[in-house]
Amino acid sequence: MRSFDLNLARVFVLLYETGSVTATAETLHVTQPTVSYSLGKLRRHFGDELFRRTGRGLTPTAGARRLYEPLQHALAEIDGTVRQADAFDPETMSGRFTIALSDLGETSLLPRLLAKARERAPRVSFTIQPLDVADAEGRLRRGELDAFVATPVLSSHRTVRIPLFQERYVGMVSADHPRVTGDSISLEALAAEQHATVHGPSGHAAPRTVLAAHGLLDRVAVEATRFSMLPYLLEQTDLIAVIPEYVGEVFTASHRLRLVRLPFEAEPVEVALYARHEASRSPSQRWLVQFMTEVLGKRVSPAQLPPSADR
Template sequence: MLFLSKIKRVYAMNHVDLNLMRTFVLLYETGSVTQTAERLYVTQPSVSYALARLRDLFEDRLFVRTRQGMEPTIAARQLYPSLRDALQQFQDTIESSRDFDPATCTRRFRLALTDLGEMALLPTLMRHLHEQAPQAELEVVPLEIEHAEEWLAAGRVNALICSRPLTSAAIARHVLFRDRYVCLLNPERFGGGPLTRERFIAARHVAVTSSSGHGMVEEVMRQHGIQRKVSLEIPHFSVLPKVLHDSDLVAIMPLQVAASFTEGSPLTIHELPFQVPEFEVALHWQAHASRSPSQRWFCEGIIEAIGEREG
């Protein structure tokens, strides 16, 4: 009740600067004075001054500096949902009252992608968005699938593209395309012939960490009691062509990108020696954010761009 009364007191004060709310929300989401200053296009001392005003206003430290960054206090954690929602509602109301024109949009949009998404989709997305909104900015955030729903809820990203379904009712989803998993290897090192289950199990494998969201094959193998020898584990798919070119390792990856890796190289694609369902690659965004014309344009632009690419 104490913090609720403080929030009401803030809303009742006509002279409260909305930039204070923006500073609080961004500082909470980024945990960094530097990143908050960059996002607000102000200096770090300006953020520190705003934080001092917030501390006086709410009579609490709000954030404590640690090695990991600016850690929110209990009071800040209680305040954040209300201030975030109020700020978002205000921004949506202001924006919805205007005629949105992509040609004059200068907003920075944040999109979370895996490295596979960057390689396969980013050139198409950039070309499409730049044609419609040449002054808009796009910031690509490396996707950490375990934090995906949290990032959308906190507004850290405007949208994300991944193959793992997100279950929150507050998240909207649009399927961009379907794909399937295959094996990629260098037959000059691995040896010719079909990739049987026996050869698959006996082979040395390179695995990409599950933070990318591509964990379906591992789940299927566990269900069938298939164990493989993982000789190398890496965080990104993008280095696989060089790794496979000079080794007898086998990699499992989506077909669309595997096909691009075979261009001009000795690498070849083989079907998995067991059944794995196809998967959907989808765009996800916070459902309530669709009230914002610029957010709606951003998501619709991605859907349109990928649709043209797939067509």
């Protein structure tokens, strides 16, 4: 320990989680040469290369993977001890957070998040960016995002996945649909209707997968990239769409639409929050993750939202 600076442990953990000298330097507010120098000291101390450069950034060696958990745990314990003196007070402090959401998230989750933020953190503001699951984790590691919400299970040792809630799927049609008149639909009737579906970078592919599993892709009349177009489309046509139930409840609260039970059990999808590891978060980011987990982890009826938040 006489030859090992505790700051080296923090450099190691951040390099492991971000896979980037640049992101580590920005998080620690030091220069990139300083991080590179610290990495050299770490390599000499442990007698291991620790990280190899690849097309995806720094990839940890087997030795680094063995070191990560105990060092990360030790830093988390230290951070927890001193956090009282380095806390973020949302009632008095300002902050701007950048979050990536799909259009479903913008429609159903963002109003809830902002309504609670106005109550608890009046000086906090948000920048919302479109979710692209292909690069969301990379942007999170580089510090371009503070958090994102997604349904695909993205496995990376550099990010943390925090489950929020599960969604089941329902059908959605116009309120005065000429043939779908009850609160459920048979498989035969579903196959006879034409469908609207969504396929895009947000990664919410389950509705289209459901149709494919029942041989109904040839019944798709329109395929778009955003779920937010569905209420306007279905109000004016006799199409049907498979959609997450909570989002459907939000849509039917403000459009002439109805939800119907599907004739089969579709695998529920889990909506999750993604963030950097706790030891890599700033005090304000720690508050944000706790706040989002608490607010978005509860199912709330659209009727319970404040009037200013459901528009």
